Amino acid sequence: xxxEDLKIxxxxxxxxxxxEETVMAFRNLGVFSEAVHLKQFYSDMxxxxxxxSLTDYNCIVFPGGFSAGDxxxxxxxxxxxxxxxxxxxxxxxxxxxxxxxxxxxxxQILAELGALPGxxxxxxxxxxxxxxxxxxxxxxxxxxxxxxxxNRGKCVFTxxxxxxxxxxxxxxxxxxxxxxxxxxxxxxDRLRKNDQIVFRYVDAGGNYAGYPWNPNxxxxxxxxxxxVRGNVLGLMPxxxxxxxxxxxxxxxxxxxxxxxxxxEYLLSL
Amino acid sequence: xxxxxxxxxxxGVADPEGEATKKALRLLGFKNVxxxxxxxxxxxxxxxxxxxxxxxxxxxxxxxxxxxxVIQKYTIQWVE
Numbered sequence: 001x002x003x004e005d006l007k008i009x010x011x012x013x014x015x016x017x018x019x020e021e022t023v024m025a026f027r028n029l030g031v032f033s034e035a036v037h038l039k040q041f042y043s044d045m046x047x048x049x050x051x052x053s054l055t056d057y058n059c060i061v062f063p064g065g066f067s068a069g070d071x072x073x074x075x076x077x078x079x080x081x082x083x084x085x086x087x088x089x090x091x092x093x094x095x096x097x098x099x100x101x102x103x104x105x106x107x108q109i110l111a112e113l114g115a116l117p118g119x120x121x122x123x124x125x126x127x128x129x130x131x132x133x134x135x136x137x138x139x140x141x142x143x144x145x146x147x148x149x150x151n152r153g154k155c156v157f158t159x160x161x162x163x164x165x166x167x168x169x170x171x172x173x174x175x176x177x178x179x180x181x182x183x184x185x186x187x188x189d190r191l192r193k194n195d196q197i198v199f200r201y202v203d204a205g206g207n208y209a210g211y212p213w214n215p216n217x218x219x220x221x222x223x224x225x226x227x228v229r230g231n232v233l234g235l236m237p238x239x240x241x242x243x244x245x246x247x248x249x250x251x252x253x254x255x256x257x258x259x260x261x262x263x264e265y266l267l268s269l
Numbered sequence: 270x271x272x273x274x275x276x277x278x279x280x281g282v283a284d285p286e287g288e289a290t291k292k293a294l295r296l297l298g299f300k301n302v303x304x305x306x307x308x309x310x311x312x313x314x315x316x317x318x319x320x321x322x323x324x325x326x327x328x329x330x331x332x333x334x335x336x337x338x339v340i341q342k343y344t345i346q347w348v349e
Contacts, residue, residue: 072335130339133340178339178340
């Protein structure tokens with residue numbers, strides 16, 4: 001695939017609010033990207049020129065924000081709407097090996113869709129097997145977080161990531177990774193064995209640590225994980241907010257590699 | 270038919286909202302507060318021939334949207 005053929009959709013609905021910077025991250029790397037409203041995929045009230053299909057794209061992103069006001073649970077309404085109108089298309093998209101990224105609210109959406117942890121390769125969208133619960137602090141946690149990259153090469157979004165520890169900021173109230181009671185150890189074992197753990201919260205010395213380094217109380221300090229195939233990644237911290245490194249006046253931020261990696265992967269298809 | 274659908278956390282799942290509320294109540298001087306747990310209630314009006322049919326319908330709503338089965342349970346209380 002050629003770089004000029006790549007098309008990346010960032011899917012928005014009412015209440016998403018990180019689509020602009022996510023689109024810009026891809027555009028800054030010279031790739032076509034656009035924010036697309038979910039309605040553009042199914043509504044017949046949309047002008048012909050604005051109608052879209054998932055097959056128009058090589059990669060889709062569910063951005064951060066407060067989709068549908070976070071009513072019911074964060075991501076629940078967005079995911080219910082996807083299930084009702086795009087479920088089969090999304091399943092085919094993931095089964096074809098195309099990458100899907102969920103950042104923050106996007107991760108909550110992928111969890112609600114059952115796309116993550118995504119143990120079953122044949123059912124990339126299914127019933128919920130994890131939850132992103134309310135932070136242990138019961139607060140909205142908004143600040144830099146340090147993440148240890150632990151993926152051994154499966155995740156298509158971090159293949160090019162050389163740094164062991166990166167700084168992506170977090171900004172969420174519901175980000176605590178919870179697995180079904182009694183199955184926690186089994187899930188973590190499977191995630192490790194399958195190389196599905198991508199990022200874990202650490203302290204400044206690179207050690208797994210509790211609050212405030214782990215901002216939400218996530219089990220096993222999990223900040224981001226991918227499906228068994230490695231083409232669906234969900235993470236609570238925001239790589240698009242550190243595309244540039246504002247703090248050290250260095251041009252390249254830690255988040256940039258996430259976008260570079262997936263472009264590299266798409267070019268290899 | 271009208272039902273109140275209560276969504277609440279399964280036993281053993283941390284309830285930071287409940288904990289924080291308990292802490293605040295105790296700070297206000299309500300020293301007898303032993304436990305506070307959070308609930309979410311949706312009042313739902315449905316067209317159905319009978320209660321059984323309505324209950325099936327509402328259970329479906331809980332499983333598909335209102336509750337995340339990994340951490341939550343639900344109960345239905347009939348209002349009318």
